[in-house]
Every structure is written in structure tokens, then in C-alpha cells.
Ligand code: HEM
């Protein structure tokens with residue numbers, strides 16, 4: 001909880017999305033912190049390692065404006081995280097990393113037909129494809145991995161991705177909740 005309180009309330013929502021992964025709260029996310037964050041929410045070693053490499057190698061440079069040479073420790077600077085945005089996204093984060101409620105509602109208006117407050121696996125696929133801008137291959141991969149990982153980690157027992165789950169990934173509170181649940185379930189196992 002102390003960790004959460006340390007988050008500046010002026011932080012934009014995209015900064016909150018990633019702050020969970022800044023394990024020591026110094027404003028910079030190193031690959032080993034991304035790895036630890038993925039492990040803390042219950043991901044396996046393989047996904048956590050691949051994600052840490054791709055995310056940090058992919059985003060580090062974009063968050064270090066004006067720096068000519070890559071820092072080989074691949075730090076991600078949270079204050080510039082909005083510069084790591086890619087194309088073919090939902091537009092729920094604006095270019096400054098703020099949350100745009102109308103864009104969030106639009107996802108469910110357009111794609112949630114089976115249930116108004118959740119996406120089925122098929123509806124999620126249509127939504128991901130619907131976001132694609134022509135020839136924006138890097139954006140396609142970015143969007144596909146974000147949404148598929150979210151679905152695999154956070155769908156409910158009926159295979160639905162609930163609206164409230166999607167809402168809580170945007171401000172990162174989903175990660176806090178998953179980490180708490182993981183700690184509680186491993187405590188129970190050891191009792
Ligand atoms: C399990 C972990 C994670 C999941 C499930 C996840 C999921 C998502 C989702 C669903 C979006 C919204 C995309 C959209 O609106 O179309 C998003 C956006 C984003 N995420 Fe994550 N994320 C995770 C971890 C991370 C980490 C560790 C970082 C970087 C340190 C990161 C950086 C971003 C950025 C920069 C965006 C904005 C992309 C854009 O709007 O163009 N995410 N993520």
C-alpha cells in the first residue's frame with residue numbers, strides 16, 4: 001500500500017499504468033523490474049522474460065528524448081512514457097497519456113454485443129483488428145500483445161473480458177489487485 005501512496009496524484013493515467021512495474025519507485029523501469037512485475041501478477045518465467053526484453057528494448061529509447069546512443073540497461077523513464085505510445089491503439093490514452101472516457105465507452109458500444117459490459121474472445125479480436133492502421137506493423141504487434149496478454153491473464157471463468165477489468169488496466173489498479181490476490185493465494189497454500 002505504501003508503494004501505491006508514493007504515486008504522485010498529478011501523474012497522468014498512462015504513468016499510473018506503468019508505475020506498478022517501477023518496483024523501487026525511482027521513476028525508471030529496468031528490465032528486471034518489468035520481469036519482477038510480471039512475476040508478481042502471476043505470469044510464468046517464460047512470458048515474464050520475453051515481455052521484459054521486448055518492452056524494455058522496444059520502449060527505452062522512446063522515453064529518452066535527445067539521447068543518441070541506447071543505454072544498454074534499457075531503462076524506461078516514466079515521466080516520458082507518453083512518448084512510447086504506438087499506432088493502432090484504441091485511443092483511450094491521448095497523446096499526453098491521459099484517459100479519454102468517450103474512447104473507452106466506444107470500445108463497448110462498438111464491440112460488446114453478446115454482453116454490454118464485457119468482450120468475448122471473438123469480439124476482442126474484431127476490436128483489435130478494427131484498431132489497425134494500414135501498414136503500421138509495429139503498432140499491430142504492440143496492440144495485439146497488449147490485448148492478448150490482458151485477455152490471457154484477466155479473463156473471467158467464462159472467457160469474458162469484463163469492462164471493469166479493462167478500466168482497471170488503464171490506471172494500473174488491475175496489477176495491484178492481481179499481485180494482492182497472488183500473495184493471498186500463496187499464503188493459503190502454505191498454511
Ligand atoms: C501484464 C502487463 C501489461 C498488460 C496486460 C498491458 C496492457 C495494456 C493495454 C490493454 C493497453 C491499452 C492499449 C489500447 O488502448 O489500445 C496498454 C497500453 C500501454 N502500455 Fe501496457 N500492459 C502491460 C504492461 C506494460 C508495461 C510493463 C509497460 C511499460 C513499462 C506498458 C506500457 C504501455 C504503453 C506505453 C501503452 C500505451 C500504448 C498506446 O496507447 O499506444 N505496459 N497496455
Ligand SMILES: [Ca+2]
Nearest residue numbers: 022024026028
Ligand atoms: Ca525503478
